[in-house]
Amino acid sequence: xxxxxxxxxxxxxxxxxxxxxxxxxxxxxxxxxxxxxxxxxxxxxxxxxxxxxxxxxxxxxxxxxxxxxxxxxxxxxxxxxxxxxxxxxxxxxxxxxxxxxxxxxxxxxxxxxxxxxxxxxxxxxxxxxxxxxxxxxxxxxxxxxxxxxxxxxxxxxxxxxxxxxxxxxxxxxxxxxxxxxxxxxxxxxxxxxxxxxxxxxxxxxxxxxxxxxxxxxxxxxxxxxxxxxxxxxxxxxxxxxxxxxxxxxxxxxxxxxxxxxxxxxxxxxxxxxxxxxxxxxxxxxxxxxxxxxxxxxxxxxxxxxxxxxxxxxxxxxxxxxxxxxxxxxxxxxxxxxxxxxxxxxxxxxxxxxxxxxxxxxxxxxxxxxx
Numbered sequence: 001x002x003x004x005x006x007x008x009x010x011x012x013x014x015x016x017x018x019x020x021x022x023x024x025x026x027x028x029x030x031x032x033x034x035x036x037x038x039x040x041x042x043x044x045x046x047x048x049x050x051x052x053x054x055x056x057x058x059x060x061x062x063x064x065x066x067x068x069x070x071x072x073x074x075x076x077x078x079x080x081x082x083x084x085x086x087x088x089x090x091x092x093x094x095x096x097x098x099x100x101x102x103x104x105x106x107x108x109x110x111x112x113x114x115x116x117x118x119x120x121x122x123x124x125x126x127x128x129x130x131x132x133x134x135x136x137x138x139x140x141x142x143x144x145x146x147x148x149x150x151x152x153x154x155x156x157x158x159x160x161x162x163x164x165x166x167x168x169x170x171x172x173x174x175x176x177x178x179x180x181x182x183x184x185x186x187x188x189x190x191x192x193x194x195x196x197x198x199x200x201x202x203x204x205x206x207x208x209x210x211x212x213x214x215x216x217x218x219x220x221x222x223x224x225x226x227x228x229x230x231x232x233x234x235x236x237x238x239x240x241x242x243x244x245x246x247x248x249x250x251x252x253x254x255x256x257x258x259x260x261x262x263x264x265x266x267x268x269x270x271x272x273x274x275x276x277x278x279x280x281x282x283x284x285x286x287x288x289x290x291x292x293x294x295x296x297x298x299x300x301x302x303x304x305x306x307x308x309x310x311x312x313x314x315x316x317x318x319x320x321x322x323x324x325x326x327x328x329x330x331x332x333x334x335x336x337x338x339x340x341x342x343x344x345x346x347x348x349x350x351x352x353x354x355x356x357x358x359x360x361x362x363x364x365x366x367x368x369x370x
Contacts, residue, residue: 003031003034003081003083004027004030004031004034004077004078004081004082005027005028005031007077007081008023008024008027008031008074008077011077016234017070017073020070022065022069022194022195022196022197023069023070023074023196025194026061026063026070026074026194026196027074027077027078029061029192029194030061030074030077030078030160033058033059033060033061033078033082033158033160034078034081034082034083036058037058037082037084037127037128037158038082038083038084057153057156057158058158059158059190059191059192060153060158060159060160060161060190060191060192061160061161061191061192061194062134062160062161062162062163062167062187062191062192062193062194063075063160063161063162063163063194063195063196064162064163064164064165064166064167064193064194064195064196065164065195065196065197066164066196066197066366069196069197070196071132071162071163071196072132072133072162072263072264073263074196075089075130075132075160075162076089076263078130078160079130079160082128084127084128085127086125086126086127086128087126087127087128087129087130088125088126088128088129088130089129089130089132090129090130090131090132091131091132091133091288091289092131092132092133092134092135092161093133093135093285093288093289094248094249094289095129095131096141096144097249097251098249099118099144099148100140101253102114102118102121103115103118103144106118115144115147115148115151116151118148119148119151119152119155120151120155122152122157123151123152123155123156123157126157127156127157127158128157128158128159128160129152129157129158129159129160130159130160130161131159131160131161131162132161132162133162133163133164133367133368134161134162134163134170135163135164135165135170135368136170136171136174136180137171137174138174139174139175139176142171142174142175142176142177142179142180142183143176143179143180145180145183146179146180146182146183146186149183149186150182150186153186153190159190159191161187161191164366164367164368166193166195167184167187167188167193168184170183170184210228210231210232210327211224212325212326212327212328212357212358213327213328213330213333213334213354213358214328214329214330215329215330215331215332215333216329216330216331216332217296217297217298217299217329217330217331218329221296221329222296222329224329225267225294225296225327225328225329228294228327229260229262229265229267229294232263232265232292233262233263233265234263235262243260243262244260244261244262245257245258245259245260245261246258246261246266248261248285248286248289249285250281250282250285251281251285252281256282256285256286257272258286259272260294261290264289264290264291264292264367265290265291265292265293265294266286266289266290266292266293266294267293267294267295267296268293268294268295268296269295269296269297270295270296270297270298270299270308270312271297273295273311273312273315274308274309274311274312274315275308278311279311279314280314280318283314283315283317283318283319284318284322286315286318286319286324287318287319287321287322287324288322288368290324291324291325291367292324292325292326292327293319293324293325293326293327294326294327294328295326295327295328295329296328296329297329298312298328298329298330298331298337299330299331300331300332300336300337300338300339301337301338301347302338302339302340302341302343302344303341303342303343306342306343309338309343309347310343312350313346313347313349313350316350316353316354316357317350317353319357320353320356320357322367322368323362323365323366323367323368324367325357325363326354326357334350334351334354334355335351335355337351338350338351
């Protein structure tokens with residue numbers, strides 16, 4: 001038994017995870033991959049060139065299943081345990097934004113086909129790339145992926161990915177999908193595909209019984225949301241004074257600072273999200289990256305703070321469309337948040353969405369599925 005599986009078993013023994021046959025099978029597969037990656041000399045290295053018959057490239061892993069089945073948890077466990085240099089873990093949406101930026105730079109050079117150049121850069125930066133939440137929902141990404149990943153994998157890069165969908169359902173019913181089919185074939189040929197579709201939704205279990213909207217703002221509401229954050233992320237009590245932060249990319253070459261970011265859960269103040277000059281691109285970046293967002297300090301809204309109210313409407317639209325779960329502290333219930341004055345009529349849709357986002361049906365839907 002390798003150290004990835006050892007780590008998984010220890011978490012089960014300590015009560016931090018429940019025994020789950022599907023998770024065990026995935027952990028076993030990832031353990032095998034970690035062992036192969038650690039044993040294999042880097043392609044092109046002296047040891048690789050001296051080997052009379054270099055070993056076959058380790059097969060990657062594609063884990064798919066419904067929300068809350070432990071895909072990201074297993075990805076984190078594997079990535080933290082695999083003992084190699086030049087490894088990278090990245091959210092898939094963030095990676096595609098980066099790829100498009102790199103392609104623009106290469107096209108500006110007018111040096112021919114940019115995709116092989118970008119693939120060569122990426123290959124040189126990491127032996128292992130781990131993608132979280134692979135989803136393909138637009139034609140430009142679909143057209144790029146097959147050629148880019150073929151170049152990456154053939155050059156020796158090992159890929160691990162999580163997704164809510166099996167490979168055959170990626171970009172389902174998409175425009176010109178026939179050009180995307182080679183990418184699906186590549187995944188099925190080069191990666192071991194494993195389903196995590198057990199009966200237990202662990203994320204829903206952690207959210208069970210949590211109040212999602214706290215009124216009014218204050219110490220009691222802040223403590224309740226803090227407790228909810230640590231419950232959802234299983235963060236050790238001894239480390240709670242040092243919660244990780246993150247800077248996430250926003251289209252246009254900008255970044256957005258996230259004060260608390262852990263296991264797909266982000267915490268913001270209303271002032272940071274809506275009191276500063278932000279737009280749809282910022283909110284979409286948040287909605288695509290995090291399955292749960294916690295917002296503290298939402299004030300009463302009205303004509304006197306119409307700019308903040310307009311940004312809040314745009315924020316809720318982005319979270320709702322991506323099926324992000326929302327927990328919040330506010331000075332009023334949604335129906336009373338914007339009581340009267342110019343702009344109240346336009347706020348009705350936001351009230352309706354905030355109410356729906358508290359329903360069991362909404363909470364049961366997977367992130368990004370809409």
